[in-house]
Amino acid sequence: MSMWKETTSRLTPTPAPEAWEPSKHDAPSKPELVPSPAAAPIARADTGLPRKESLIAADITIEGKIEGGGSVRVAGKFKGDVNVQGDLTIETGAKLTGSVRADKVTIAGELEGNVEQSSHVDLLQTGVVMGDLKAGSVTVAAGARMRGQAEFGWDDGKASKAIKHSNGAESGAGS
Numbered sequence: 001m002s003m004w005k006e007t008t009s010r011l012t013p014t015p016a017p018e019a020w021e022p023s024k025h026d027a028p029s030k031p032e033l034v035p036s037p038a039a040a041p042i043a044r045a046d047t048g049l050p051r052k053e054s055l056i057a058a059d060i061t062i063e064g065k066i067e068g069g070g071s072v073r074v075a076g077k078f079k080g081d082v083n084v085q086g087d088l089t090i091e092t093g094a095k096l097t098g099s100v101r102a103d104k105v106t107i108a109g110e111l112e113g114n115v116e117q118s119s120h121v122d123l124l125q126t127g128v129v130m131g132d133l134k135a136g137s138v139t140v141a142a143g144a145r146m147r148g149q150a151e152f153g154w155d156d157g158k159a160s161k162a163i164k165h166s167n168g169a170e171s172g173a174g175s
Helices: none
Strands: 053-056 061-068 071-074 077-084 087-090 095-097 104-107 110-112 115-123 128-130 133-140 145-147 150-152 162-164 170-172
Touching: 053 061, 071 077, 077 087
Parallel strands: 053 071, 061 077, 071 087, 077 095, 087 104, 095 110, 104 115, 110 128, 115 133, 128 145, 133 150
Antiparallel strands: 162 170
16 A cells, blocks of 8 residues: 655635624624533542542443542442542442552442552442451441451551552541
């Protein structure tokens, strides 16, 4: 297959449009200004900065690794480790397979893996955990299911106020 490239332009320049002048038949009208709705950022209570949240939608399946400074909401399926300096939410019907490190973890779907470090874990009524939890505090709703061990409430530096992330940054209530 050969590539062909034209070296000369066949386009003719278009003349500039003439200035419009109103005629006596044009009715004066005021332009209607309709403000476009702006999305209001969700402010974090601790910093006052807008919160960044990434979403894995319900019809999406992803395999890989998530690391970053924002929050993550899983509504679909994710296979891999999550290490964020924000919150992690696993919604009803969603599944995460892998280890988790996040400031706060909310589980309404299914987690197959360990919460290695978190300041707080919420296991909601529809939540299922097959793995271990290490957190500063844990809330378990009636109806939630868990198969594994939970370690919480200890101030030994492992799962307490400050969370050490793989990039060396610390976050949580102590920072």
